[in-house]
Amino acid sequence: MQLSVVIYDRVFVPSIWRYTNNPRGITMLQRLGIGLMIHIIIMLTACLAERKRLSVARKNNLLGQHDTFPLTIFILLPQFALTGIADTFVDVAKLEFFYDQAPESMKSLGTSYFTTSQAIGNFFSTFLLSYVAHVT
Numbered sequence: 077m078q079l080s081v082v083i084y085d086r087v088f089v090p091s092i093w094r095y096t097n098n099p100r101g102i103t104m105l106q107r108l109g110i111g112l113m114i115h116i117i118i119m120l121t122a123c124l125a126e127r128k129r130l131s132v133a134r135k136n137n138l139l140g141q142h143d144t145f146p147l148t149i150f151i152l153l154p155q156f157a158l159t160g161i162a163d164t165f166v167d168v169a170k171l172e173f174f175y176d177q178a179p180e181s182m183k184s185l186g187t188s189y190f191t192t193s194q195a196i197g198n199f200f201s202t203f204l205l206s207y208v209a210h211v212t
Contacts, residue, residue: 080164104169104176111165114158121155167194 089101096102102110132147133139171190178186 080161081168084164084168104173107165107169108173111162111167111169114162114165118155118158118162121158125151125155 084101092101093099128151129145129147132145133143136146138145167190170193171187174186174190175183176186
């Protein structure tokens with residue numbers, strides 16, 4: 077994520093600023109929208125990686141719980157790289173939104189809203205994964 081923040085700030089913002097005349101490049105809502113669209117692409121990429129993993133498992137008859145798969149970890153690289161890029165758009169825009177929209181006396185509370193929304197998302201994700209693992 078740190079690398080994509082630098083690329084966003086030093087490459088993307090100056091190049092898009094010419095077209096939008098916005099000193100931030102694009103608006104916060106546009107950044108959130110782009111980040112969420114990239115998250116959809118990430119889910120499609122994860123689906124393709126899981127499809128590949130299952131086809132290798134069936135082909136090699138490795139359907140046990142503790143079997144080792146003849147796959148490289150780099151099959152996950154595209155989705156993790158895209159996650160860093162999407163987090164650049166979504167997380168930075170969310171933090172900026174909470175900080176900009178809060179009154180002067182509540183700036184630190186805006187930052188805590190950001191981290192609280194992250195925590196709630198993590199808890200929901202953990203619950204969802206546990207539920208899917210239990211059902212399947």
